[in-house]
Amino acid sequence: MKAGHDTDMITVEQRWRARDLAVLWHPCTQMREHTSGGALPLLTVARAEGAWLVGHDGRHVLDAISSWWTNLHGHAEPRIAHAIARQAQTLEQVILAGCSHAPAVELAERLLAIIPREPGRAPLAKVFYADNGSSGVEVALKMAYHWFHNRGDRNRTRFVALTGSYHGETLGALSVGDIPLYRRVYAPLLLEVLFAPSPDAFGAPDEATASERAHAAADALERLLTEHPGEVCAFILEPLVQCAGGMRMHHPAYLRRVRELCDTHGVFLIADEIAVGFGRTGTLFACEQAPAADCSGPGIQPDLLCLSKGLTGGFLPLCAVLATQAIYDGFLDDSRERAFLHSHSYSGNPLACAAALASLDIFESDGVIVRNRATATRMAELAAPLASHPLVREVRQAGMILAIELNPASDNREDGHAVEIARRRGLRMYRAALDHGVLLRPLGDVLYWMPPYCVDHAQLALLANATAVALDEAARCA
Numbered sequence: 001m002k003a004g005h006d007t008d009m010i011t012v013e014q015r016w017r018a019r020d021l022a023v024l025w026h027p028c029t030q031m032r033e034h035t036s037g038g039a040l041p042l043l044t045v046a047r048a049e050g051a052w053l054v055g056h057d058g059r060h061v062l063d064a065i066s067s068w069w070t071n072l073h074g075h076a077e078p079r080i081a082h083a084i085a086r087q088a089q090t091l092e093q094v095i096l097a098g099c100s101h102a103p104a105v106e107l108a109e110r111l112l113a114i115i116p117r118e119p120g121r122a123p124l125a126k127v128f129y130a131d132n133g134s135s136g137v138e139v140a141l142k143m144a145y146h147w148f149h150n151r152g153d154r155n156r157t158r159f160v161a162l163t164g165s166y167h168g169e170t171l172g173a174l175s176v177g178d179i180p181l182y183r184r185v186y187a188p189l190l191l192e193v194l195f196a197p198s199p200d201a202f203g204a205p206d207e208a209t210a211s212e213r214a215h216a217a218a219d220a221l222e223r224l225l226t227e228h229p230g231e232v233c234a235f236i237l238e239p240l241v242q243c244a245g246g247m248r249m250h251h252p253a254y255l256r257r258v259r260e261l262c263d264t265h266g267v268f269l270i271a272d273e274i275a276v277g278f279g280r281t282g283t284l285f286a287c288e289q290a291p292a293a294d295c296s297g298p299g300i301q302p303d304l305l306c307l308s309k310g311l312t313g314g315f316l317p318l319c320a321v322l323a324t325q326a327i328y329d330g331f332l333d334d335s336r337e338r339a340f341l342h343s344h345s346y347s348g349n350p351l352a353c354a355a356a357l358a359s360l361d362i363f364e365s366d367g368v369i370v371r372n373r374a375t376a377t378r379m380a381e382l383a384a385p386l387a388s389h390p391l392v393r394e395v396r397q398a399g400m401i402l403a404i405e406l407n408p409a410s411d412n413r414e415d416g417h418a419v420e421i422a423r424r425r426g427l428r429m430y431r432a433a434l435d436h437g438v439l440l441r442p443l444g445d446v447l448y449w450m451p452p453y454c455v456d457h458a459q460l461a462l463l464a465n466a467t468a469v470a471l472d473e474a475a476r477c478a
């Protein structure tokens, strides 16, 4: 009886896979990997709860990557689900040009109240909504350029970004990114961006070395800005962790230096906290961890701050770009052309704003940031034994992000064969973890844990076990 039941359920999974592959083209995927012989099976998810993804056959898989870093408090979190349902019965969507609604206003008020503030600096004062992270990056870049344009300064047409950075996939966002896999093909279409060296602390033996790297990178940024006087309108970075670039982490001293350099050179500082915001690095926002100029206060304050991914707790797409009053004022005029005309059909969608408000409530009522400290400590304890695995080069952590970087699959990284070995190794680790009940998605040579904040100790133990298995599997492939 039971065997027959299982067979039926397997058929349900297989049927969904076949229907999917007949009609869907998946994001960030070489579809061949799902269709050719020995292929990677698509994970068909019937429902999800907390940190679990549940298949049609009832099999539970741990979502160790928070569904592309979006989920914070767990899947189907009832308080967020209720907030959306309530909002859907009241006001599901309305055009945000010329109209207003309470969720958009309340969310803007709440965000402006919780973001970092530097003493002596005018605070971020205005919220502009977009509906995904890449669009939010486009908004910030266009605002920075247009602000100078409105002042009659037509020479500040360039952006500075960091090597190893990632800011999204639309052409503007891709232009300020530096991951060859995503960028190379489109290079002829992209903006000419200036790249400054990343302050990446990879391999640094201690904090002093990481700090030295931060200062060396800041010195290089200073030289770059000095070599291009009056040409740059904005500098964009992911504070503390370059996530898609391989969870590379840097010393917070870099953020303070960058704040000062942007001020000195009259360049806007854009903080892309799309991935690191909302508690990922241990504080609500990564910018809070920068040492303050006078050793007080809550870190640095950017001129433009992009928030998305975790903004709605992982329920709905939404992006908020926060700007200073001075930037906003630069667009106030009788002329429409001087206005910021950028828009998206679903800008400030009420359902997404309601979800974001419910997520912020959970941060307060559940003491999430404090609770995460204990979770992060447990993650560190469980990952410690993995550091001595022969394949592991480095284990590093920033709050709820833990990365395990492997020795390169081959010494010659640009060699096509080496790239192929790395790809196959990644697929094998992915598959091995999945077979052991965990969704891990290696970024090249980097395995990382970025679980929903509700993850418990038993789930973390499962995660550590699946990671160990994946590492052994990778070792077999070298």
Ligand SMILES: *Cc1c(COP(=O)(O)O)cnc(C)c1O
Residues within 6 Å of the ligand: 132, 133, 134, 135, 137, 166, 167, 168, 169, 238, 243, 244, 272, 273, 274, 275, 276, 308, 309
């Ligand atoms: C994911 C991401 C983006 C792009 O957001 P999308 O919603 O995927 O377009 C931009 N910047 C960073 C740092 C990201 O991690």
